[in-house]
Amino acid sequence: MPPSTAAGTLDLEHLREWIGRSETVRDIVTPHLVAAFRATLDVEPGTPKPGDEAPAAIHWCLAPATVPMSGLGPDGHPSRGGFLPPVPLPRRMWAGGRLELEGPLLVGDEVERRSLVRDVVRKEGRTGELCFVTVDHEISTSRGRAIRERQDLVYREAAPKTASTSRGPEGAAAKASQEAPQSDEQKPVTADSVRLFRYSALTFNGHRIHYDRRYCIEEEGYPGLVVHGPLQATWLLHYAAELKGKLPKTFDFRGVKPFFDGIPATLNATKKDDGLSLWVAADGAPTMQATAAW
Numbered sequence: 563m564p565p566s567t568a569a570g571t572l573d574l575e576h577l578r579e580w581i582g583r584s585e586t587v588r589d590i591v592t593p594h595l596v597a598a599f600r601a602t603l604d605v606e607p608g609t610p611k612p613g614d615e616a617p618a619a620i621h622w623c624l625a626p627a628t629v630p631m632s633g634l635g636p637d638g639h640p641s642r643g644g645f646l647p648p649v650p651l652p653r654r655m656w657a658g659g660r661l662e663l664e665g666p667l668l669v670g671d672e673v674e675r676r677s678l679v680r681d682v683v684r685k686e687g688r689t690g691e692l693c694f695v696t697v698d699h700e701i702s703t704s705r706g707r708a709i710r711e712r713q714d715l716v717y718r719e720a721a722p723k724t725a726s727t728s729r730g731p732e733g734a735a736a737k738a739s740q741e742a743p744q745s746d747e748q749k750p751v752t753a754d755s756v757r758l759f760r761y762s763a764l765t766f767n768g769h770r771i772h773y774d775r776r777y778c779i780e781e782e783g784y785p786g787l788v789v790h791g792p793l794q795a796t797w798l799l800h801y802a803a804e805l806k807g808k809l810p811k812t813f814d815f816r817g818v819k820p821f822f823d824g825i826p827a828t829l830n831a832t833k834k835d836d837g838l839s840l841w842v843a844a845d846g847a848p849t850m851q852a853t854a855a856w
């Protein structure tokens with residue numbers, strides 16, 4: 563993506579100095595993590611043993627930033643300006659990404675994640691000024707690379723004060739977003755506050771939009787707790803594997819509209835030539851769209 567030259571509040575030149583920054587972190591796929599991950603997905607946790615295949619997308623729970631409380635920003639994420647650029651737009655979201663699944667992670671694996679800030683761009687969206695930060699990750703074990711990932715983070719301007727308890731600009735984005743197509747396959751999914759809390763705990767993600775309802779409504783202008791992008795992507799990836807009998811080789815996903823807790827939702831899939839189109843729909847409208855290819 564080329565840098566936008568449109569006028570805005572961002573010092574893009576400064577933010578783009580973060581491009582090329584890298585970090586390497588390590589963690590272990592423990593039996594407890596695998597059991598807790600399965601339980602959060604409402605699957606029998608069993609008794610994971612060293613060498614068992616770990617569930618796909620568990621890598622999002624590995625090696626999270628462990629920043630002391632004094633190093634957190636007002637949204638509960640690490641203060642910006644370390645590995646990630648100090649984007650001054652206050653509302654961070656996980657916008658989407660792409661996974662290339664090259665091999666499984668196993669219980670007991672020592673995992674290394676190498677991350678690189680690939681791009682920082684400014685865009686003007688229907689909901690206001692946006693700043694996208696793209697991060698590339700490579701996740702490896704002693705057997706070699708297991709996953710290549712592109713992660714798109716988006717930073718949004720402050721919510722208009724009028725948005726506090728209505729759908730506000732989220733409603734505008736929802737109207738503009740695509741109507742859900744007819745699905746070949748569908749199953750219900752629930753996102754209540756306990757599940758969101760558990761997923762935040764699994765990923766050591768302190769972002770307050772996922773568990774602090776007052777903060778969500780009063781500070782970020784959302785009408786409820788926001789369902790994590792990686793949790794929605796995990797559901798869709800597992801659904802794709804369930805429908806086809808094996809994990810896809812590539813999985814592209816994009817959050818198109820926030821999904822709030824307590825809203826009736828479904829996982830959906832339609833066949834495509836080389837794979838599946840998938841989406842989460844809340845109240846019938848897509849919140850995350852994905853394509854999986856084998």
Ligand SMILES: C/C(=C\C(=O)SCCNC(=O)CCNC(=O)[C@H](O)C(C)(C)COP(=O)(O)OP(=O)(O)OC[C@H]1O[C@@H](n2cnc3c(N)ncnc32)[C@H](O)[C@@H]1OP(=O)(O)O)C(=O)O
Nearest residue numbers: 655656657658685687688689735790791816817818819820
């Ligand atoms: C974990 C974690 C945080 C989370 O999990 S947050 C919850 C998960 N994420 C979401 O719920 C995001 C849902 N999406 C949205 O709210 C909107 O799509 C978004 C990102 C605010 C953008 O909406 P807009 O209506 O303002 O944008 P436009 O559709 O007008 O598009 C403007 C340009 O931006 C590009 N774009 C839009 N959405 C995305 C996306 N998801 N990924 C990449 N690019 C996107 C779009 O293509 C337009 O680009 P042009 O070049 O065509 O101008 C945690 O924090 O850790």
